[in-house]
Amino acid sequence: MKCSKCGGYAVITLHYSQTHLCRKHFMQMFERKFKRTVREFGMIKKGEKIAVGLSGGKDSTVLLHLLYKLSKKHPFELIALIVDEGTGEYRKKLIENAKRECNILGISFKIVSYADFVGFTLNDAVGKNKQVNPCSLCGVIRRRLLNKAAKEAGADKIAIGHNLDDAVQTVFMNLMRNEPLRLLRYNEPLVNSPEFVQRIRPLIRIPEKEIAVYALLNGINTGESECPYAQYSLRKEIKHKVNEIEEKYPGTKLKIFSSFLQMEKLMRQSVSDKDFVLSKCKKCGELTSSDVCMLCRMLDSISL
Template sequence: MKCYQCGERASVKCAKTNEPTCVACFVKWFEEDVHKTILTCSIFKHAYVLNKLNRDYDYGLDLLLLSIDEGITGYRDDSLKAVERNEVEYGIPLTIVSYKDLYGWTMDEIVSKIGKKNNCTFCGVFRRQALDRGAFKLGAAKIVTGHNADDMAETILLNVLRGDVGRLQRCTNAITGADGTLPRAKPLKYSYEKDIVMYAHFKKLDYFCTECIYAPNAYRNNARVYVKDLERVRPQVILDLIRSGESLAIRSEVEMPQVSNCTRGFKHQ
């Protein structure tokens, strides 16, 4: 089998294009693919690729690493070690913000109280707030996350299944934050998870890819399994889901109902 770009012997198949390719062409294609997303959406990638593209394309970025410690034994404690090694290798300052410091408890302590149900719902709210607070503390202009095409497809499917069309706009945008919060960018929005892992493998990057120990109990896991089953039949389905979500998003001129803050349980003095 020959590489579809250079004609040399192919060693891998690109998950996004389903085309055979050699390692050199794959690495070049992946970096250019991310760069095109950056140019189109004015967003920037994190860690190694961002650091490399920042030099190659002269983005002129001042990069900072921000990691959230949820307090999940056997998961986050191991991943933080990899992030700390990245700080040394790439020379990018690292800040770690923990649930324990912010809220007074860890995710493990929460699970011990509520059981292994809806853990991801709680954690997602706490994590988003922790990222905002950590980024504001650093004086960052934008938060860049590693959400990939697989994540996007799962989230879109979940919102459709829940009938939550209002969230489609937020979950499909490459940049969010129009509501006044610190902007968040997703430069890997169109990059397949398999391609990201292959790129990290070929570049010998120090990365952590173990799944959270509470993830198998999440409702999202059902969407993940369904998307993977569809991908095996038709690899293009992940991008199709993303494009569908973008098309279904509510137009900016449509006024959505405003939700007020809950006052239940509070008494005015």
């Protein structure tokens, strides 16, 4: 297959745009898309300190490399936060990879663990509480821990490796759970508070497969494998279904994401700050929309 731009050997076909790209033109397209997304959403300002949530998998590792490259042209500070959930060998391998990549790029990193933060590992909690959905628990702890670590590091923003596929899955998950308002905070915070470090998602317009191709072409190490708790994940089921639809109707993911952005705009016009009043959690003092925050409620339901 020949590159649609230069006639060279195509390393990928983008079915959604019916184009075939060689290594050089794929890299150009990919990096341009990343930079355009950063600009489109005003994600990074000069001089800011950006904390990358680094898992050691392909998405966050590629993000680290892209941000590193960008920081050389548009000065901003970069650090990495590596989260250790305590999922045995799976996480150990990824952490080693994350550390190695940080060392290659000369980026300082900090490892923060569930064990230190909540007093148990994910393996401990799931092993002793069969009723607990590991993905829900993991997501809530991770969000809070990353926010805490980013605040302590003095970061202005947290950059996470969410890609187009993740965004589409999140849209579906929130609709399936009848929580459409959660989508409103996907791209920008609903409530501006110094307690919350804003999250940015510079890979949001890039399909997951293209991130893998970029990693392979650039020799970026990714210790990717499947999370041992993946079978409990609603996200995984949605991921496979969406990929089947994408294969049959190329461009579906991009169209869903574009629809989401339009809906988000309309929905934001119909809500005001008053609709999102936050108070302090009665147990931990963190800001929450209910009396007791989700993390405290989850921790109460776990016996160790």
